[in-house]
Amino acid sequence: MSTATxxxxxxxxxxxxxxxxxxxxxxxxxxxNPVTVQVLGICSALAITVQLKPSVIMFVGVFFVVVMGNLxxxxxxxxxxxxxxxxxxxxxxxxxxxxxxxxxxxxxYDISKxxxxxxxxxxxxxxxxxxxxxxxxxxxxxxxxLDGVGNAVGYGVILVIVAFFRELFGSGKLYGFQVIxxxxxxxxxxxxxFMMMPPMALVIVGIIIWVQRARNQKLIEAQE
Amino acid sequence: xxxxxxxxxxxxxxxxxxxxxxxxxxxxxxxxxTFLFVPxxxxxxxxxxxxxxDLKRTMIMVVLAMVPALLFGMFNVGHQHYxxxxxxxxxxxxxxxxxxxxxxxxxxxxxxxLGVEFLFCIIKKHSINExxxxxxxxxxxxxxxxxPLWMVAVATIFAVVIGxxxxxxxxxNILNVALVARAFxxxxxxxxxxxxxxxxxxxxxxxxVVKEGLVDGYTGATNLAQAADASFAGHFRxxxxxxxxxxxxxxxxxxxxxxxxxxxxxxxxxGGLFLVIIGVxxxxxxLSVFTGAxxxxxxxNLVAGDNAFMAMPAHYHLxxxxxxxxxxxxxxxxxxxxxxxxxxxxxxxxxxxxxxxxRVVNPAxxxxxxxxxxxxxxxxxxIDYYVVQGNIKSRVKRLKLATNGNK
Numbered sequence: 118m119s120t121a122t123x124x125x126x127x128x129x130x131x132x133x134x135x136x137x138x139x140x141x142x143x144x145x146x147x148x149x150n151p152v153t154v155q156v157l158g159i160c161s162a163l164a165i166t167v168q169l170k171p172s173v174i175m176f177v178g179v180f181f182v183v184v185m186g187n188l189x190x191x192x193x194x195x196x197x198x199x200x201x202x203x204x205x206x207x208x209x210x211x212x213x214x215x216x217x218x219x220x221x222x223x224x225x226y227d228i229s230k231x232x233x234x235x236x237x238x239x240x241x242x243x244x245x246x247x248x249x250x251x252x253x254x255x256x257x258x259x260x261x262x263l264d265g266v267g268n269a270v271g272y273g274v275i276l277v278i279v280a281f282f283r284e285l286f287g288s289g290k291l292y293g294f295q296v297i298x299x300x301x302x303x304x305x306x307x308x309x310x311f312m313m314m315p316p317m318a319l320v321i322v323g324i325i326i327w328v329q330r331a332r333n334q335k336l337i338e339a340q341e
Numbered sequence: 342x343x344x345x346x347x348x349x350x351x352x353x354x355x356x357x358x359x360x361x362x363x364x365x366x367x368x369x370x371x372x373x374x375t376f377l378f379v380p381x382x383x384x385x386x387x388x389x390x391x392x393x394x395d396l397k398r399t400m401i402m403v404v405l406a407m408v409p410a411l412l413f414g415m416f417n418v419g420h421q422h423y424x425x426x427x428x429x430x431x432x433x434x435x436x437x438x439x440x441x442x443x444x445x446x447x448x449x450x451x452x453x454x455l456g457v458e459f460l461f462c463i464i465k466k467h468s469i470n471e472x473x474x475x476x477x478x479x480x481x482x483x484x485x486x487x488x489p490l491w492m493v494a495v496a497t498i499f500a501v502v503i504g505x506x507x508x509x510x511x512x513x514n515i516l517n518v519a520l521v522a523r524a525f526x527x528x529x530x531x532x533x534x535x536x537x538x539x540x541x542x543x544x545x546x547x548x549x550v551v552k553e554g555l556v557d558g559y560t561g562a563t564n565l566a567q568a569a570d571a572s573f574a575g576h577f578r579x580x581x582x583x584x585x586x587x588x589x590x591x592x593x594x595x596x597x598x599x600x601x602x603x604x605x606x607x608x609x610x611x612g613g614l615f616l617v618i619i620g621v622x623x624x625x626x627x628l629s630v631f632t633g634a635x636x637x638x639x640x641x642n643l644v645a646g647d648n649a650f651m652a653m654p655a656h657y658h659l660x661x662x663x664x665x666x667x668x669x670x671x672x673x674x675x676x677x678x679x680x681x682x683x684x685x686x687x688x689x690x691x692x693x694x695x696x697x698x699x700r701v702v703n704p705a706x707x708x709x710x711x712x713x714x715x716x717x718x719x720x721x722x723x724i725d726y727y728v729v730q731g732n733i734k735s736r737v738k739r740l741k742l743a744t745n746g747n748k
Contacts, residue, residue, distance in 0.1 A: 305489055311529035320503060327507065 141263040145271035148335055152275040153326045157243040162276055163318040165235050169292045172280035174228050175235065176273030178217040180266075182239050183248055186210050187265035190253040197254075206249045207240070214239045244272055279321045287312030349374055368462035372469030396511075400474040402621050406612035407478050407670060411447075413608040414601035415439035418486045421598050439486070443601055446481040446493055453494045454480070457501045461510070472511030472518070472676075473501065479519035479670060482602025483663065483711075484526070488533055496522040496529075516718045517674045520711055527711065565662045565700055565707040592660040603666040606659070613669035622673045625682060626689040630668035633693020634658050641701055650701055658697055667696070667710035677718040681728040688724055692717045 151157045158179075165171045189209050190197070197205045218236045221229040229236065239245060248268050253261040284290055286309045289297035297306065311317050330336045356363045357370040375397065419435030419442075430438075454473045462469045480497060504521030505514040527534045591597060595605025603609070616622030638655025645651035658664065672678060672692050679688035692713045699709025706712065 305491070307489075307492075307530050307533070309495075309529040310531060311525060314528060316528075323503075323507070 138260060138263055141260055142267035142270070145264075145267035146274065147271075147329070147333060150271045150275065150329070151244045151247070151268050152272055152322065153329055154336060155247075157247055158272055159319075159322070161235050161238065161242060162272075162279060162322060163315040165232055166276055166280040166283055166318050167287065167313055168284045168290070169277065169280045171228055171231050172276045173273075173292075174221070174225060175232060176269070176276050178214075178221070178236060179239055179242065179244070179272055180269035181217055182210060182213045182242075183245055183269040184262055184265035185213050186245055186249055187253040187261040188258055189213075190249045191256060191258045191261035194254050194256075202254065203246075203250075206246065206254075210240050210245055210249070244268055275322065275325060278325060279318055282321055283312045283318060287317075366459075366463055368467065368469045369459050372459070372462075372471075397471045397474070399621055400471045402619055403475045403616065403670070404478050406615045406622075407482065407602065409608035409611045410482060410602040410605060410666065410670075411443075411478070413595055413605040414482060414603075415443045417595055417599075417604050418442050418601060420596060442486045443481065445490055446484060446486070446488065446601070447478070449490045449493045450480040450497050451477040453497045454501050457498055457506070461506050465510075467510075472505065472514075476500070476518040476522075480522045482670075483519060483523050483600050483666065485534065485600050488526070492526060492530055492533060496525045499525045512676055514676055516715055517671050517677045520671060520715055520718075523711055524715060589654075589657060589660060592657070597661075600663065603663040606665040609665045609669050613665075616669070616673070622669065623675075623678070623685055625685040626673045626678060627668050629686045629689030630664070630672055630693040630696075631659055633690035634664055634668075634697050635693070636690075637694045637697035641697065658700070662700070662708045663710040664693075664696055667692070667714055671710075671714050672717075674718075677721060679721040679724045679728075681725050684721070684724045684728040687728075688717050688721055691720070691724075 145151060149155060152159065152162055161175065161179075165175050186206075186209055190206055193205070193209075214237060217239065218229070221232070221236060248265060252264045256264070281291070284292075285296065289295060289302075289308050353370070354374070355361055357367045358364065363370070416432070416436045416439055418439030419430070419437065420439075422438055423430040423435055451473075454477045458473050459469060477497075480493070480500070484493065500518050500522035504516055504518045505511065508514050523534075592604075593606045595608060597604050613622060613627055617624045617627070635655050635658070638653075638658040641651040642653075642655055668689070672689060679685050692710075695713040695716060696709040699706050699712055703709070
């Protein structure tokens with residue numbers, strides 16, 4: 118949410134952020150959230166959300182790939198032959214993911230180890246290909262960037278929420294810092310091992326979907 | 342009784358009906374009132390014959406059936422404690438020690454579970470379902486006696502909310518609610534579910550004995566834990582380190598360490614018999630679980646070779662661990678089990694086979710009953726589907742034959 122408001126403040130006078138375009142950013146945050154509504158990118162949301170730090174790094178990686186991928190594909194959309202568009206998109210995404218992977222290895226080696234194969238698997242993250250195929254191929258560069266930002270943030274928000282609960286209850290920490298005091302453990306509190314397992318991430322995502330649907334009437338399927 | 346009824350309808354009910362001060366918590370009043378009296382609903386159309394048995398009465402019957410297991414569990418908790426400490430104690434001492442350990446768990450399980458249930462009923466504005474009456478008793482019976490109470494509370498909340506309410510409440514759950522609570526604890530706090538210090542917790546000597554590796558591993562299935570241990574040579578020892586006089590009989594009676602309600606096969610079978618006689622429990626499921634387990638045990642005996650656990654007599658499997666308890670009280674859950682008669686047999690047999698398979702083959706899980714039942718809970722609709730489809734097919738065939746013959 119915050120990203121949306123920040124960008125608005127920077128350039129308030131431009132028509133770049135007309136209502137219609139702003140919707141490109143705000144829609145994926147709630148009404149068409151890639152994780153909780155479209156149920157895309159679930160694998161990585163389950164796999165790397167044990168702690169907050171890798172989740173945030175993962176979010177940054179996906180953000181970069183989705184936004185840049187949308188931009189590049191959108192620029193090339195009139196050049197890419199329709200029959201080979203998937204493979205063309207794949208090459209672009211693969212290139213971007215390689216950049217992310219190498220940068221991570223250079224800057225955050227231990228996190229890169231922790232994320233292991235999931236950095237490379239950004240390529241197969243349905244959100245990336247989905248946005249290229251559904252949006253960037255048919256829209257101009259600027260809206261494509263906005264769309265990428267919106268979807269990446271929508272994905273990142275869920276990632277961070279899931280990781281927050283898993284790290285807090287699973288290991289008593291937040292972003293690597295101990296937050297549950299030692300005295301709690303002495304009184305008999307125990308970290309919840311279930312939180313460290315992927316099934317619990319699925320349960321948390323499920324609860325998020327539940328809460329979201331309870332609050333957002335638009336998402337409830339029409340009663341027959 | 343009449344006076345009480347009059348008091349309820351005249352004095353108390355007006356507060357809760359629409360317009361009353363407490364109309365918001367009408368479901369709570371309704372729940373308690375119908376607990377005491379037959380609900381005042383009249384049938385308006387269709388069949389006018391009503392059985393006095395409604396969901397509440399059925400549930401109470403199951404709770405009654407669990408009473409022997411609960412009482413024996415209380416005694417056994419004390420018995421194991423004094424056995425481990427090496428003190429001799431009277432029957433009542435053992436029973437009281439156990440009751441002090443067990444009753445708080447029952448109370449926490451019921452109050453938390455019913456609290457969550459009431460909350461959902463008030464928010465969703467529907468009347469209270471009684472599904473938790475049974476789950477609330479099952480949960481303590483399948484936990485080790487030394488489980489911290491807050492864990493019981495957390496697991497109960499998880500089980501009722503995630504196991505039941507998200508699917509639509511009582512009667513809609515895919516999985517057995519009590520087993521969801523247990524599975525949650527098992528994966529969340531594995532060290533507490535291993536039961537390696539519950540027998541002699543507050544006595545150094547007893548603790549030491551237990552710590553030597555007699556009963557580490559899984560809760561309750563401590564005979565199973567011994568059997569799953571690499572050094573197992575076919576002899577079982579009780580918590581004081583002495584071998585059982587007769588392992589089978591001791592285990593059948595339930596004088597072995599284990600979760601509160603699961604040790605005594607005898608007490609469980611009493612409850613099971615009661616359930617079958619009054620027609621609440623399905624004898625098909627119970628029988629087929631035992632058969633499945635026994636057959637699988639025999640198969641392992643055949644291929645055992647040097648493996649002492651595989652060579653363990655097949656009938657030992659039936660009295661160890663949670664198999665009997667699971668077969669009688671958990672697998673027969675009418676909501677999550679298979680519905681068709683043939684389906685029930687397949688479902689029960691599968692549970693028995695899978696349980697023994699997990700016990701013997703997977704060293705990480707000395708007891709397999711929980712996972713076996715949960716797995717077949719998920720499979721039950723599939724089993725039913727194929728049974729129904731098979732029936733339809735055979736009837737279509739018969740119809741074709743009949744019509745062809747007429748021509």
